[in-house]
Amino acid sequence: MITFIPRDKVSKNWIIIAPILSIVFTIFFGLLIFTFLGYNPLETLYQIFVSPFSRIDRISDILVKACPLIIIGTGLMLCFKSNVWNIGAEGQFIMGALLAGFIALSFPNIETKFFLLITILAGFVGGALWAFIPAILKTKLNVNEILVSLMLVYVAMLFIDFIVRGPLRDPMSFGFPLSKPYPEGALINKIPFPGIGFLGQLHYGILFVFLLVPFSWIFVNKTLSGFKINVLGSAPQAAKFAGFKQNSITITVLLLSGGLAGVAGVIEVSANIGQLQPEVSFGYGFTAIIVAFLGRLSPIGILFAGIIIATVKLGADNAQMTMGIPKVVTGLFEGILLFFLLTGETLQKYKIKWSEGKK
Amino acid sequence: MIKFCTRIFSLITLGISVLFFVISSAFAGSPTKVGFVYLTTPGDHGWTYAHELGKQMVEKRFGKDVKVSVVENVPEGPDATRVIRELAKQGNEIIFTTSFGYMEPTLKVAKEFPNIKFEHITGYKRSKNVATGNIRFYEGRYIQGVVAGLMTKTNKIGYIGAYPIAEVIMGINAFAQGLKSVNKDASISVIWANTWYDPVKEADAAKVHIAEGADVLAQHTDSPAMLQIAEKNGAMGFGQSTDMSAFAPKAQLFASINNWGPYYIKKIEELRNGKWNTGDGPNHWPGNVWGGIKSDMLVISKFQNMPANVAQKAQEALDGIKSGKINIFAGPLIDNTGKEIIPAGKALDDGALWGMNYYLQGVNGKVPG
Numbered sequence: 001m002i003t004f005i006p007r008d009k010v011s012k013n014w015i016i017i018a019p020i021l022s023i024v025f026t027i028f029f030g031l032l033i034f035t036f037l038g039y040n041p042l043e044t045l046y047q048i049f050v051s052p053f054s055r056i057d058r059i060s061d062i063l064v065k066a067c068p069l070i071i072i073g074t075g076l077m078l079c080f081k082s083n084v085w086n087i088g089a090e091g092q093f094i095m096g097a098l099l100a101g102f103i104a105l106s107f108p109n110i111e112t113k114f115f116l117l118i119t120i121l122a123g124f125v126g127g128a129l130w131a132f133i134p135a136i137l138k139t140k141l142n143v144n145e146i147l148v149s150l151m152l153v154y155v156a157m158l159f160i161d162f163i164v165r166g167p168l169r170d171p172m173s174f175g176f177p178l179s180k181p182y183p184e185g186a187l188i189n190k191i192p193f194p195g196i197g198f199l200g201q202l203h204y205g206i207l208f209v210f211l212l213v214p215f216s217w218i219f220v221n222k223t224l225s226g227f228k229i230n231v232l233g234s235a236p237q238a239a240k241f242a243g244f245k246q247n248s249i250t251i252t253v254l255l256l257s258g259g260l261a262g263v264a265g266v267i268e269v270s271a272n273i274g275q276l277q278p279e280v281s282f283g284y285g286f287t288a289i290i291v292a293f294l295g296r297l298s299p300i301g302i303l304f305a306g307i308i309i310a311t312v313k314l315g316a317d318n319a320q321m322t323m324g325i326p327k328v329v330t331g332l333f334e335g336i337l338l339f340f341l342l343t344g345e346t347l348q349k350y351k352i353k354w355s356e357g358k359k
Numbered sequence: 360m361i362k363f364c365t366r367i368f369s370l371i372t373l374g375i376s377v378l379f380f381v382i383s384s385a386f387a388g389s390p391t392k393v394g395f396v397y398l399t400t401p402g403d404h405g406w407t408y409a410h411e412l413g414k415q416m417v418e419k420r421f422g423k424d425v426k427v428s429v430v431e432n433v434p435e436g437p438d439a440t441r442v443i444r445e446l447a448k449q450g451n452e453i454i455f456t457t458s459f460g461y462m463e464p465t466l467k468v469a470k471e472f473p474n475i476k477f478e479h480i481t482g483y484k485r486s487k488n489v490a491t492g493n494i495r496f497y498e499g500r501y502i503q504g505v506v507a508g509l510m511t512k513t514n515k516i517g518y519i520g521a522y523p524i525a526e527v528i529m530g531i532n533a534f535a536q537g538l539k540s541v542n543k544d545a546s547i548s549v550i551w552a553n554t555w556y557d558p559v560k561e562a563d564a565a566k567v568h569i570a571e572g573a574d575v576l577a578q579h580t581d582s583p584a585m586l587q588i589a590e591k592n593g594a595m596g597f598g599q600s601t602d603m604s605a606f607a608p609k610a611q612l613f614a615s616i617n618n619w620g621p622y623y624i625k626k627i628e629e630l631r632n633g634k635w636n637t638g639d640g641p642n643h644w645p646g647n648v649w650g651g652i653k654s655d656m657l658v659i660s661k662f663q664n665m666p667a668n669v670a671q672k673a674q675e676a677l678d679g680i681k682s683g684k685i686n687i688f689a690g691p692l693i694d695n696t697g698k699e700i701i702p703a704g705k706a707l708d709d710g711a712l713w714g715m716n717y718y719l720q721g722v723n724g725k726v727p728g
Contacts, residue, residue, distance in 0.1 A: 175524035272437035327432040
């Protein structure tokens with residue numbers, strides 16, 4: 001049996017040393033694996049970690065990829081901080097995108113960009129409603145929110161699949177499951193840079209991230225609601241004595257995180273896809289769980305964690321393009337990286353105790 | 360001072376022009392750079408593996424004259440746009456995007472890189488520098504129908520469809536035409552798996568078909584699961600995309616093999632000779648290259664596990680399609696509700712195939728949606 005015992009005091013030194021050690025271990029094992037498989041190890045590491053920063057448009061690609069991860073991760077942070085385990089951000093993302101898409105497609109000629117405010121709001125509502133189901137089941141019937149939110153992901157996936165094959169299918173698509181293209185007013189444009197033009201796919205949706213991060217920081221650290229969330233997570237008993245209503249906090253964080261996931265869905269589809277299709281998410285909702293923890297459940301941390309994950313994903317693509325390294329190999333490396341980062345994080349806070357397990 | 364500056368300036372200009380000359384001459388003899396985008400990892404069977412085999416043919420044919428870059432496992436969304444753009448930025452001169460969902464991403468990136476050629480597989484939208492390529496998969500299904508009609512004892516054929524889109528429906532109808540040509544009593548039942556690849560669902564669908572009495576199975580999905588179930592239960596079936604006899608040595612009658620190599624090679628050759636074009640096919644159906652058995656893009660594997668007379672009939676059907684003697688969708692065509700689609704003496708054209716939303720006689724049920 002292995003038991004984790006919380007350390008009385010977290011050493012300040014280890015807060016700095018642990019991540020460095022994690023990276024050293026990752027690089028060591030990376031070198032080992034790449035050498036063993038016959039790839040130039042240093043070039044591989046360069047492709048994965050450095051090449052995504054080697055051109056300005058590649059950096060913009062990182063931001064585009066990180067954008068939904070950071071938005072969803074920030075919402076999940078609120079849940080996880082208060083010990084509410086929302087695993088269904090993927091489904092909330094889809095339902096947000098779907099409701100916004102439905103509204104966008106209902107006004108096929110709209111051109112004003114103010115319409116985006118409505119679609120984004122719709123996205124928030126769509127995601128929040130989807131998260132409301134586990135919230136209400138948890139608070140009224142004490143149903144486990146992990147299971148409910150997770151299973152609703154699959155419901156959402158099948159639902160959008162049904163919608164784009166049936167009701168919202170473009171009649172001109174030869175039976176292929178695609179909706180009509182969004183009207184101009186529902187599209188998020190790419191950002192033009194004077195003298196350069198567009199940088200990859202960099203779009204105005206990124207601005208939302210730059211608003212969200214400071215806002216959520218203030219919310220978590222400077223408001224009473226944020227305080228309640230923190231207390232509920234770290235000391236549920238204390239929260240009870242203080243008279244904080246656990247149920248209302250649970251519902252609030254689920255609605256907020258579902259809503260944010262929904263907004264991420266709207267931004268992703270409006271900026272990068274421009275129509276509804278059977279798949280709109282590609283696992284962002286699940287990856288964001290890792291992002292939230294990698295960012296130590298803090299808004300700034302999540303910003304960086306989102307960028308790290310996006311970088312490694314892009315680097316993996318680059319490694320394949322330039323060196324022909326299969327995705328399975330870079331995926332393995334990604335796993336090693338996350339393993340060590342999270343291990344380092346855990347060992348900072350907990351001691352491991354080996355003991356004879358009772359059967 | 361001014362003189363000095365001009366001298367420096369002219370030196371720099373000279374240096375740069377020399378540099379450019381060196382670079383451009385170095386590039387003159389450089390290999391053609393070719394990019395591929397794959398939906399999944401190739402593995403050892405199915406859709407992407409068939410593209411991988413095509414890519415290997417390209418490498419074998421051109422050797423050092425081409426440099427191939429591949430990106431596998433690219434989801435059909437924003438990632439595709441990014442990956443295709445990156446391939447374009449890295450100087451690939453022709454980029455093959457090998458799944459339907461790359462249609463919009465390919466068009467988007469192509470607009471930004473007017474000098475790079477793009478080949479989108481199975482799409483229906485084209486532009487100045489985006490051509491499309493597809494295979495007449497349905498031709499192989501006609502032969503499957505012939506073999507199934509001769510092999511079945513229960514007169515029940517089980518068909519596993521991926522999604523009810525025109526491409527799949529024309530495959531079912533072609534199968535029905537082949538079936539009808541040899542056996543008027545047999546009929547086809549379709550189960551929609553609603554996936555291109557899901558071994559579990561495909562296996563379940565196969566089990567249902569067998570439980571309902573089907574003894575010959577066909578599929579428009581990608582995994583060998585159906586054949587494996589057939590093998591276990593003494594039924595027969597056909598391989599999809601690549602030869603699957605290794606998975607079901609006793610059950611596979613033959614496989615329709617997607618052979619992308621010749622198409623890739625032809626397009627790359629055209630590019631190297633400056634003759635690449637997007638063809639002049641109508642703009643409303645997939646494939647201005649839409650090749651089948653005749654152009655070697657669809658290959659029929661060895662006929663096996665069947666009596667010699669059946670193999671002979673199958674061979675006749677194959678030869679007939681190759682020579683053009685058999686027109687699979689020649690009238691009179693009647694759908695399974697009794698409505699006449701096209702009278703005798705006429706035949707459906709390619710555009711009509713891409714509008715198919717009905718079953719022909721010999722297929723049970725109706726098209727969902």
